[in-house]
Amino acid sequence: MRGEVWRRSANHSAMTNSRHNVIIVGGGIVGLAVALEITRRFPRLLPLVLEKEDGVGRHQSGHNSGVIHSGVYYKPGSLKARLCVDGARAMIEFCREHDLPHHVCGKVIVATRPEEFPRLEELRSRGEANGLTGLRLIEPEQLRQIEPHASGLRALLVPSTAVTDYSAVCGRYADLIQAQGGTILSSTAVTGLRRLPGEVVVETIGPVFSTSYLINCAGLFSDRISRMAGDDPEVMIAPFRGEYYDLIPERASLVRALIYPVPDSRFPFLGVHFTRRVSGSVDAGPNAVLALRREGYRRTDFNLKDLASWLAFPGFWRMAAKHWRSGLDEVHQSFFKPAFVRALQRLVPEVGEQDLVPGGSGVRAQALRRDGTLVDDFQFVQSERMLHVLNVPSPAATASLLIGRAIVEMASENLGVAS
Numbered sequence: 001m002r003g004e005v006w007r008r009s010a011n012h013s014a015m016t017n018s019r020h021n022v023i024i025v026g027g028g029i030v031g032l033a034v035a036l037e038i039t040r041r042f043p044r045l046l047p048l049v050l051e052k053e054d055g056v057g058r059h060q061s062g063h064n065s066g067v068i069h070s071g072v073y074y075k076p077g078s079l080k081a082r083l084c085v086d087g088a089r090a091m092i093e094f095c096r097e098h099d100l101p102h103h104v105c106g107k108v109i110v111a112t113r114p115e116e117f118p119r120l121e122e123l124r125s126r127g128e129a130n131g132l133t134g135l136r137l138i139e140p141e142q143l144r145q146i147e148p149h150a151s152g153l154r155a156l157l158v159p160s161t162a163v164t165d166y167s168a169v170c171g172r173y174a175d176l177i178q179a180q181g182g183t184i185l186s187s188t189a190v191t192g193l194r195r196l197p198g199e200v201v202v203e204t205i206g207p208v209f210s211t212s213y214l215i216n217c218a219g220l221f222s223d224r225i226s227r228m229a230g231d232d233p234e235v236m237i238a239p240f241r242g243e244y245y246d247l248i249p250e251r252a253s254l255v256r257a258l259i260y261p262v263p264d265s266r267f268p269f270l271g272v273h274f275t276r277r278v279s280g281s282v283d284a285g286p287n288a289v290l291a292l293r294r295e296g297y298r299r300t301d302f303n304l305k306d307l308a309s310w311l312a313f314p315g316f317w318r319m320a321a322k323h324w325r326s327g328l329d330e331v332h333q334s335f336f337k338p339a340f341v342r343a344l345q346r347l348v349p350e351v352g353e354q355d356l357v358p359g360g361s362g363v364r365a366q367a368l369r370r371d372g373t374l375v376d377d378f379q380f381v382q383s384e385r386m387l388h389v390l391n392v393p394s395p396a397a398t399a400s401l402l403i404g405r406a407i408v409e410m411a412s413e414n415l416g417v418a419s
């Protein structure tokens with residue numbers, strides 16, 4: 001079966017107290033991409049992936065918009081820009097090669113107020129500086145030819161944007177890793193890490209492992225895994241829940257492909273938008289609400305430990321002081337459907353409350369510094385015998401193959417020693 005992974009109970013005795021060359025914590029798209037790259041570059045290392053859930057891609061990697069981003073948003077020269085542009089090409093190629101669902105549908109970023117024109121121009125310049133071709137500023141008549149129900153004063157057409165199903169991508173990464181001799185052990189939460197001379201001891205809810213090198217790809221828990229090892233990540237993971245509505249099938253024709261607003265440059269989030277998925281269904285969202293639990297997919301989800309660690313982190317208060325107004329707007333949008341719908345009507349005026357039914361949600365892992373600023377770029381930090389992946393928000397699913405390469409490149413000196 002595609003993406004099937006070892007269950008802890010079935011292989012408990014075989015794996016107990018075993019020694020490994022490299023262990024990866026987290027079976028999301030990033031951890032899997034890292035393991036896949038290790039099997040390609042260092043085939044003798046046979047990586048072991050430890051995942052706390054009963055399968056791969058159960059959190060961010062399986063709860064996202066499924067967009068293969070082109071790279072138009074990101075600061076030229078940043079890791080996000082470099083790894084997204086090449087990563088998008090690599091992802092489309094991977095989907096083609098492995099016969100995974102994907103569709104290069106293009107998208108429009110729509111300015112609905114004249115004040116947004118300079119930002120739209122800036123996005124085009126950024127995109128071009130990042131090497132994208134075919135970007136075009138279009139007027140309302142051309143916008144209507146592409147998206148007949150969208151309304152805007154001007155738009156940026158991004159023809160290379162595509163969609164896929166990242167759960168299916170994770171499943172295929174897992175198959176390839178295992179076919180190359182790597183192991184993915186599910187239902188195996190890492191509970192403790194100890195550095196001893198020449199090794200790292202990895203405690204889990206089941207077996208204890210020893211490894212020469214550890215790569216932390218624990219997503220929403222990557223800061224905790226780093227602290228577990230005695231390192232100071234200097235950031236805290238802020239969980240931002242993104243909630244979706246689905247367009248009812250009778251109204252899905254309102255959207256042909258992807259319709260986005262001009263994003264607010266102060267935030268790493270793109271604003272609620274419309275996405276036609278590879279399945280053909282259309283969803284609207286996600287918003288960005290601070291969750292009261294790291295894996296808090298519902299508004300009522302709450303965890304005292306998560307909340308207490310938040311309140312003790314100075315960056316939280318600084319962020320709250322700076323962004324409380326927009327934070328309240330997002331909460332308002334979360335609790336009051338009419339507010340959510342109003343944001344969508346700026347893009348597609350015909351959409352009504354009755355056209356939208358609650359969809360799923362996802363929780364983004366966004367690193368926050370002590371000074372209250374959100375880390376914008378991808379962030380990977382090395383320490384003795386370890387590498388911590390501390391910030392890989394969107395477009396990390398798009399860029400996953402290239403992120404895997406970059407991380408293995410960073411760690412290669414240590415991995416090379418182990419091989």
Ligand SMILES: Cc1cc2nc3c(=O)[nH]c(=O)nc-3n(C[C@H](O)[C@H](O)[C@H](O)COP(=O)(O)OP(=O)(O)OC[C@H]3O[C@@H](n4cnc5c(N)ncnc54)[C@H](O)[C@@H]3O)c2cc1C
Pocket residue numbers: 025026027028029030031032050051052053056057058059060061062063064065066067068069188189190191217218219220221242286361362363364365392393394395396397398399
């Ligand atoms: C709502 C939303 C929409 C998005 N849309 C897009 C998009 O359209 N395009 C795009 O490119 N990106 C998008 N992203 C971003 C993308 O999904 C993420 O950047 C990417 O999935 C991050 O992958 P990851 O492997 O780091 O994290 P995850 O998928 O969260 O994986 C981390 C894994 O670590 C495991 N773990 C945690 N702690 C432990 C432990 N102690 N022991 C063992 N395992 C542990 C978790 O169970 C989890 O499976 C979106 C994200 C969200 C939330």
